[in-house]
Amino acid sequence: MKTLGVLGGMGPAATVAFLARVQALTPARGDEDHIRVIADINPQVPNRHSQPEAAGRTLAEMAVRLGAAGAEVLAMPCNTAHAHAGAIRAAGLPFIDMxxxxxxxxxxxxxxxxxxxxxxxxxxxxxxxxxxxxxxxxxxxxxxxxxxxxxxxxxxxxxxxxxxxxxxxxxxxxxxxxxxxxxxxxxxxxxxxxxxxxxxxxxxxxxxxxxxxxxxxxx
CATH class of the missing domain: 3.40.50.1860 (Rossmann fold)
Known part of the structure; x- marks a missing residue:
């Protein structure tokens, strides 16, 4: 089982709902059957529309920190921010393209x-x-x-x-x-x-x- 790293907070309610979906879709009989998730729910990611360069830098930093914390696969429940997928992949971890x-x-x-x-x-x-x-x-x-x-x-x-x-x-x-x-x-x-x-x-x-x-x- 691999540890999932989530770049979240864009927005917070959507991230919480996404995490609930991951839990609900996991075929588990007990706690130990669920996926370990490390989530950075960061509502302070710069605006993806008006500050794209700053957003890209922040997302890249989040990806590196998640990897250092033990994440082995990355995902981001924000479609617009996938414009910065390249910056996230630079952390060297598999990134699921939503x-x-x-x-x-x-x-x-x-x-x-x-x-x-x-x-x-x-x-x-x-x-x-x-x-x-x-x-x-x-x-x-x-x-x-x-x-x-x-x-x-x-x-x-x-x-x-x-x-x-x-x-x-x-x-x-x-x-x-x-x-x-x-x-x-x-x-x-x-x-x-x-x-x-x-x-x-x-x-x-x-x-x-x-x-x-x-x-x-x-x-």
């Missing part, structure tokens, strides 16, 4: 036009990852993207209430209306508001995909 794994899982459902609920940075990452799988991204309109970001920042502020959930359902529906045959929850705040039953197309949850990949890699 975006690549999620794109692969979404394409495996047979969809070729896949809508992505993500930040602008996350959209760019998913456009490349989906193209590598022979699929095409369906993006939110500019107005809906602004609405999506407002919802995400609302979650980060602790609001997961009915209005927030309704807004996320509407955004997923807009992607389906634009021709999406499947939907990717490409931001780890999305599953805090949206369930598969809320979407009229197959929903691939990036946090769930990453958690399952961590279990496979560590067991």
């Amino acid at each position: 975006v690549a794994e999620t794109a692969k899982a979404a394409a495996a459902c047979g969809a070729r036009r896949i809508g992505v609920l993500a930040t602008p940075g996350g959209e760019a990452l998913y456009a490349r990852a989906l193209a590598a799988e022979g699929a095409e991204i369906v993006r939110l309109s500019e107005a809906d993207r602004a609405r999506f970001m407002a919802v995400v920042f609302g979650v980060k502020a602790g609001d997961t209430g009915p209005a927030q959930r309704a807004a996320m359902r509407d955004l997923a529906a807009a992607l389906v209306a634009a021709g999406a045959e499947g939907i990717i929850g490409g931001c780890t705040e999305v599953p805090l508001l949206l369930d598969a039953a809320d979407v009229a197309a197959p929903l691939t949850d990036s946090a769930e995909v990453l958690a399952q990949a961590c279990v496979v890699a560590c067991l």
Whole structure:
């Protein structure tokens, strides 16, 4: 069994939910069957949108510290921050690519036009990852993207209430209306508001995909 190192805190609620998924997906009969996890839940990572260079430096430092603490496999439950995957891999440990794994899982459902609920940075990452799988991204309109970001920042502020959930359902529906045959929850705040039953197309949850990949890699 390998020790999992988690670069977290982007945001804190999404990281805690991800850790719960890892625990729930681990086939364990007792405590000793679970994966050892070393998590750096660091909400002070510089803003991935406005301070990308500083964010990359901080994530690289976190990866090194996790390795020094005993981590053997790294994962990061933040899609946007995967723009800095190279800096994280420089720590010399295997790093599970959340975006690549999620794109692969979404394409495996047979969809070729896949809508992505993500930040602008996350959209760019998913456009490349989906193209590598022979699929095409369906993006939110500019107005809906602004609405999506407002919802995400609302979650980060602790609001997961009915209005927030309704807004996320509407955004997923807009992607389906634009021709999406499947939907990717490409931001780890999305599953805090949206369930598969809320979407009229197959929903691939990036946090769930990453958690399952961590279990496979560590067991």
